[in-house]
Amino acid sequence: DPPSPPGPLKVNGTKLVNDRAHPWKPLQQDDIRGPCPGLNTLASHGYLPRNGVATPSQIITAVQEGFNMDHSTARFVTYAAHLVDGNLVTDLLSIGGKTKKTGPDPPAPASVAGLNTHAVFEGDSSMTRADFFFGDNHSLNETLFKQFQDFSNRFGGGFYNLTVAQELRHQRIQESIATNPTFDFTSPRFFTAFAESSFPLEFFVDGRNPVRALSMDNATLFFRDSKFPVDFFRAAAPTGAAFAQQIFSAYPIAAGKNVNGINTFTPDPTSADFSNFCLLYTNFVTKTVAGLYPNPTGVLKRNLIINLRYFYAPIADAGCTELFPYGQL
Ligand code: HEM
Ligand code: MG
16 A cells, blocks of 8 residues: 655754755756756755655655655645656656656556646646746746746845745736636646745745745756755745745736637636635545546555545645545545
């Protein structure tokens, strides 16, 4: 069976994480990186397997140890990703593109194609990666990264801070509405977009720094080079998506999509949003996961049941009704 997730950190304050045991190393042939600068950095420092293929337990350990992501956020995000992008039989997930290293594939329509897979977890209007419609949804896009720096200069005095996060999140949504005919900003992307705009403030700023402001030198290291700054200390306390609501509130927008080409953004009342968090869980299980696995059997079915439990556990306190589309063990 897939093992229970690792527990929370026992010692959970700030500490040096760019240490001797975790040196940055350049990519070797066939090493995989993807759309997440956090996981890319953990892999390039050996907190995750350097080849970019990892188990959910390895990811949960690494994001806690390397960045002090809180235990609930780490579990919720990791099992969400694993359920849609990972191999549930071998318990392996690629942090980027599809690879044979995750083992034999289950039957279609499951894709097991890693975090690069569009529209199940990865989504539109990322800060530094282009929309899938334009081709490459996972590599750092130089034009977008220049805009990230430009906004940090204009609104943050040269730093990515909360004001920059709010302005840039709004800008990226407006750009996608105006240029991407397939723009989709429904759940889960509706949530991940605001969470990921919060992450650089929480995780890429040195844990000894009381000011939530990320320098452009350090942003370049994380987003482009998958590299910790010299002498980098992780966050001072466990955290995860702490500023998402404030980033949303600066420019509130309904979950929705361009329904008929560019500039046709239309709210989708069937999507979850901040007023209905449980619908995120419900839609993810009954639409996204069930869509990929309509009729699983054997070990695959068993592991779906187990991974769905691991996905639910961190939100049990939110009062959402647990769902069992494949029954219970
Ligand atoms: C983006 C997965 C943890 C920082 C993403 C994306 C995925 C992902 C699939 C692409 C979404 C998109 O922009 O379209 C995960 C998983 C994690 C995790 C499965 C497991 C816990 C982290 C951590 C950090 C982080 C710990 C920070 C240290 C970011 C940022 C982005 C992002 C800043 C946005 C990139 C951009 O908009 O250009 N993540 N992530 N993530 N992730 Fe992660
Ligand atoms: Mg994206």
